[in-house]
Amino acid sequence: MCGIVGYVGARPALGIIVEGLRRLEYRGYDSAGVAVLGKDSGASPDEGLDLITVKRAGKLGNLEQELAAQAPESAINTGTTGIGHTRWATHGSPTDRNAHPHRSRNGRLAIIHNGIIENFAALRAELEAAGVEFVSETDTECAAHLLEQELANVRAELAAGTAPAALADSRAEQLAEAMRRMCRRLEGAFTLLAVDADTPDAVVGARRNSPLVVGRSEGENFLASDVSAFIAHTREAIELGQDQVVLITPHAVHITTFDGTPTEGKQFHIDWDAAAAEKGGFDYFMLKEIAEQPRAVADTLRGRLSPTGELMMDETRLTEAELRSVDKVFIVACGTAYHAGLVAKYAIEHWTRLPCEVELASEFRYRDPVLDSSTLVVAISQSGETMDTLMALRHARAQKARVLAICNTHGSSIPRESDAVLYTHAGPEIAVASTKAFLTQLVACYLVGLYLAQARGVKFADEVRAVLDQLQQMPGAVDQVLETMDAVRALARDLASSRSVLFIGRHVGYPVALEGALKLKELAYMHAEGFAAGELKHGPIALIEQGTPVVCIVPSPVGKDSLHDKVVSNIQEVRARGARTIVIAEVGDTSVRPYADHLIEVPATPTLLAPLVTTVPLQVLACEIATARGHDVDQPRNLAKSVTVE
Ligand code: M6R
Numbered sequence: 001m002c003g004i005v006g007y008v009g010a011r012p013a014l015g016i017i018v019e020g021l022r023r024l025e026y027r028g029y030d031s032a033g034v035a036v037l038g039k040d041s042g043a044s045p046d047e048g049l050d051l052i053t054v055k056r057a058g059k060l061g062n063l064e065q066e067l068a069a070q071a072p073e074s075a076i077n078t079g080t081t082g083i084g085h086t087r088w089a090t091h092g093s094p095t096d097r098n099a100h101p102h103r104s105r106n107g108r109l110a111i112i113h114n115g116i117i118e119n120f121a122a123l124r125a126e127l128e129a130a131g132v133e134f135v136s137e138t139d140t141e142c143a144a145h146l147l148e149q150e151l152a153n154v155r156a157e158l159a160a161g162t163a164p165a166a167l168a169d170s171r172a173e174q175l176a177e178a179m180r181r182m183c184r185r186l187e188g189a190f191t192l193l194a195v196d197a198d199t200p201d202a203v204v205g206a207r208r209n210s211p212l213v214v215g216r217s218e219g220e221n222f223l224a225s226d227v228s229a230f231i232a233h234t235r236e237a238i239e240l241g242q243d244q245v246v247l248i249t250p251h252a253v254h255i256t257t258f259d260g261t262p263t264e265g266k267q268f269h270i271d272w273d274a275a276a277a278e279k280g281g282f283d284y285f286m287l288k289e290i291a292e293q294p295r296a297v298a299d300t301l302r303g304r305l306s307p308t309g310e311l312m313m314d315e316t317r318l319t320e321a322e323l324r325s326v327d328k329v330f331i332v333a334c335g336t337a338y339h340a341g342l343v344a345k346y347a348i349e350h351w352t353r354l355p356c357e358v359e360l361a362s363e364f365r366y367r368d369p370v371l372d373s374s375t376l377v378v379a380i381s382q383s384g385e386t387m388d389t390l391m392a393l394r395h396a397r398a399q400k401a402r403v404l405a406i407c408n409t410h411g412s413s414i415p416r417e418s419d420a421v422l423y424t425h426a427g428p429e430i431a432v433a434s435t436k437a438f439l440t441q442l443v444a445c446y447l448v449g450l451y452l453a454q455a456r457g458v459k460f461a462d463e464v465r466a467v468l469d470q471l472q473q474m475p476g477a478v479d480q481v482l483e484t485m486d487a488v489r490a491l492a493r494d495l496a497s498s499r500s501v502l503f504i505g506r507h508v509g510y511p512v513a514l515e516g517a518l519k520l521k522e523l524a525y526m527h528a529e530g531f532a533a534g535e536l537k538h539g540p541i542a543l544i545e546q547g548t549p550v551v552c553i554v555p556s557p558v559g560k561d562s563l564h565d566k567v568v569s570n571i572q573e574v575r576a577r578g579a580r581t582i583v584i585a586e587v588g589d590t591s592v593r594p595y596a597d598h599l600i601e602v603p604a605t606p607t608l609l610a611p612l613v614t615t616v617p618l619q620v621l622a623c624e625i626a627t628a629r630g631h632d633v634d635q636p637r638n639l640a641k642s643v644t645v646e
Helices: 013-027 058-068 120-129 139-161 171-183 285-291 293-301 320-324 335-352 361-367 388-396 436-456 461-472 474-485 487-495 509-524 533-538 560-576 589-594 611-628
Strands: 001-008 031-038 050-057 081-087 110-115 188-196 203-206 213-217 220-224 236-239 244-249 252-257 266-269 328-333 356-360 375-381 402-407 418-425 500-505 527-532 550-554 581-587 598-602
Touching: 001 013, 001 244, 013 058, 013 081, 013 220, 013 375, 013 589, 031 058, 031 120, 031 252, 031 589, 050 110, 081 110, 081 188, 081 203, 110 139, 110 220, 120 139, 120 244, 120 560, 139 188, 139 560, 171 188, 171 203, 171 244, 171 252, 171 560, 188 252, 188 611, 203 213, 203 361, 203 436, 213 418, 220 244, 285 293, 285 611, 293 436, 293 461, 320 328, 320 356, 320 436, 328 361, 328 402, 335 356, 335 375, 335 436, 375 388, 375 436, 402 436, 402 487, 436 461, 436 533, 436 611, 461 474, 487 598, 487 611, 500 533, 500 560, 509 527, 509 533, 509 611, 527 533, 550 560, 550 611, 560 581, 560 589, 581 589, 581 611, 598 611
Parallel strands: 328 356, 328 375, 375 402, 402 418, 500 527, 500 550, 550 581, 581 598
Antiparallel strands: 001 081, 001 220, 031 050, 031 081, 110 188, 188 203, 203 244, 213 220, 213 236, 236 266, 244 252
16 A cells, blocks of 8 residues: 655656656555655755655546656756655545645655554644644644654754764764654554655655665665565665664665664565566556466476475475474465465365364454464465554464465565565566466465475375476466457456356355455456355345356366266256356366356366466456456556555
8 A cells, every 4th residue: 555666866866756656556546746856957056955746646647747747957857866655545535635745844854654653643633732734634744744843853952962973974864863763653554755855865764564675776776665666777675674764875775773773674686677567568467467377377386396305485484393283274364365365275174184264364363363383374465565464463473373474575574574484476466456466376375285284294295296296287277278268358348237246166166256256346346246156045046137147166077076066056056047157167077068158168177276277267357347347457446456554
């Protein structure tokens, strides 16, 4: 939620910042704004810098239009230090006035923010009592005024000789000290970036419970919510820890904790390039990301076997003994990642014989789950920043449970706070609707199941190997599905005016039904619901009217016979009540043909792995219906890619 970017160097900052915002727009698109430190070409050399802010409600395009009207030689176009923000509104409606950056009272400081300052009401009351007049409804504006106050305090102490002498020579360090003092007063989740017109060549940032990474380069440095904002300029990055303040200047990066102790962030190299974050000829990121799924699945599987034939995690701070002592697994996640968890339950219980519960992360800690040191909690998150999931994992760790993260984003909070990590290698997922992240989460979940089975000795190495071999076939199978999507696209155009679409499935087909419905809701803004096929007769079947589209996920006929036959019966039941059936079944499954108004065939797969192929037509269906209804599939209304509030 909210994308932020900062730049300091020798090049004009504005273009770099706007380009960064374009790559971060998936995080929120309610408004966008920039602040640049610069000087008009006619200004005398003795004059200081001006702080120029421009911000507009709506998507980045609105801001860009406004910026295009600025003269090329103007301060905003020539300044070499700046910050930019793209907003997902929390406090205050998405208006020009509430857009970031927010200026302090003297107009010399500008600040941008991702997160929620939970004690903002008290802080605002305090500031108002001191005579500050607020111009917006945001929590962020408090931070702008507080930072100005703290900076004034630091400078007053320096004048009085009571501030640490080390601050005397550097205005940038004074700004960082003010940021530290202010952060100690804030509660909640925040990433903040600030610039001060009286502190040239410096951007200061801070993070608590919200992401911030540094991009390092020769003579210039960057700050951003994620690396995609600066990947076109550098692939060397530093991940910031919790409760840290960072000061960037063109030639230095200084990191301290909120109490001022110098520290070093974790350096990393970004192993994908700028092209991975571009549309690559597709109309939408979502279409590109759907098409990338075979490669993403293959990449997530790559290099998982040790030379001695054992499965490997990316990082594990769990011992073999700890894994062997696991007697229960909980999976916590949200949205699409939760659906991956629901599929994982079938595989983990089947392969490990351990009980496995799947919980919505947002509900987990409120029901006081029974956890102890022999519980393994698996936290699944594409972004690694979903606040509900982060809070669930913190709750689990506080109860002494071990936490294993499945995540797509290096250096994000969830893997950093977990005991072990298995990274999915989906590459950047920009479209708000999760597609390739889901498939790679499924692969990672299968690997976790096999890893546990191996560690606990309930599966022989050759059995693990056999499933891995099946998994290796899946990129090809996904590819085959993608090649046959023209019929799905035509069907989608036909369904675009439907009032409601239902999805049914059993076993691993049930979470696939939930995922198909979620995609349609979030992209096409249509009523869509997924049901366990057997549950229909207990109530929801009453929803079916003449012509209601029902998407039916059919398991393999060569898997569990009874399962397949039960689903075929359920298809007949809905059809008998007038449903228009859209059947997704294994190629060659002739038994479903008489009951399918539309048949979508997918390659044969082992029962547990089937979601890797049956989900793909549902992604295409939702994308096409949404497009036919005239929606922006990459940026559906009211949503953001990364949900960093609870
Ligand atoms: O980044 P995460 O995987 O933690 O995100 C969880 C959900 O917010 C996410 O999967 C969401 O449901 C997707 N937009 C659905 O397509």
